[in-house]
Amino acid sequence: MRHGTVPVHRLAARQNGVVELVQITDCHLFKDDSGKLLGLQTVHSLNAVLDDVATLPPQDLLLATGDLSQDGTPESYRRLREGVNRFAMPAFWIPGNHDEPTLMATELTGGNWSAAKRILVGNWQIILLDSMVPRRVYGKLKDEQLALVEQSLQEFPQHHALVVLHHHPVPVDCFWLDTIGLNNPEPLLAMLRAHNAKSVVLWGHIHQAFDQEQDGIRLLATPSTCVQFKPHSEDFQADTESPGYRLLRLHDDGRIETSVRRIDHMEFTVDYTVKGY
Template identity: 40%
Template sequence: MDRESTLTNFSSTYTEKQQGCIQLLQITDTHLFASDEGQLLGVNTSKSFEAVIELAINNDHHADLMLMTGDISQDNSVESYHRFAKQSQALGLPCHFVPGNHDENYMMHQALQGKQLFPQKHVIFDNWHIVMLDSTIEGKPAGRVEEDQFEFVDQVIQSYPEKHLLVVMHHHPIPVGCRWLDQHWVQNGDEFLARVGAYSQVKGIVWGHVHQEVNEVYKGQHGNIPLLATPSTCIQFTPKSNHFALDGLQPGYRLLQLQSDGSIRTTVYRVKGERFSPEHEASGY
């Protein structure tokens, strides 16, 4: 059996709505509860997620796909995953997802069932493909990219060497300048970047976890690779803070536009006003 055949059960194939440009909505860190009144540090996470979805609908991007980059649930309840499935339906988009450190992986995959929810970790378009990596370590907030995930990246690149590749995960592979948060990054982040940065096909790396916007660049062997983190749909962490601190910025999402030449255009959109205000005196969660 050839490499491409072995990927069949792990892949989904799409055709972009706009020729030459793939539009992706990245949603991350919803931290939903069983109850629709559940709050995380003063923010009702169901209502903030709903506000982000409404914003995306009103922006009318004509997106092709939604990427959910982990921490769907805060309380590891079946109901919280069902809540995500129900609320995300309003976007009318196929959704591919990865677990975060707050998710229970088995329960997540059992509960996230529906016509718009897809567990496949390899997404294929005409000029691009996407790999959804599991960076979680069971029972720990930090992440790690294990050898089987490196092998998966190599396998999809060897099977589709002509396509540009976007790598998607939960944890941050670079320090973001928050000492308390950088304890919980990808533990082998340097190795990860060196290995994926050796492929000419890798054109971008996207993650969640840090509850803030990050736009950096890694100098790979074949050119610069955008490194992108996206705000949470609920609470935000204060950038460049040595200690746990909450930011007053509003919830948001990221639009990724993958161009046929391998470049990426991207914008972060946030809910307007001051609708969601966290408990700024909080020292952790």
């Protein structure tokens, strides 16, 4: 299955071996500051999230996990780049179904930003996957993406694995969303089930929090920095939850501590009559 070697980006670990990171996802930014998703001004909510991150102790890295732009414009990615560059931590990205990967590779670089897809830090390896299918909402892992996972697990069999992608690899009990998830999850999950160390899968796309464990694999999804989707819904429905993001603490022994932070102190207006995005 090998399709060539992807280089490893190494980060220095803390003395205690703990890795602390931030995940932001589904920012849906526009070319103009006035751009709105379901009536919500997305740059406003993203800035509120980043302001909240700024109140935390310094983090080791940031993961931006797709649908970072809604209109696929250079300006939308520059807005994200500039917002995150206020922090000292390195930032890494993957595309979602609304994104333009070629533009991301050009715009999300420099300053804190890196296009690296394999990160080694402490006793963990972070594997960043592209599940985007051009002009489709659902996701798929191409052979080279599965080969990247295989290569990483074989090269570092004793390192715990945090696999990051945009689309959900398991059903989330939300009918309309489960029709647009990852359509070939089994090869990925089979490799992680056979991995010698702990495995965690982290994603966005569903605009809601999710935390389960299946076959020894921790499965996590994170709210959007803008509009949320109502859990357990048959059809598209926006939720009343506030914008949010996720924090993770990865321990040397494979334990993780994680929490979702919501921006509850600000008022965000959403148009609940809209039935799609």
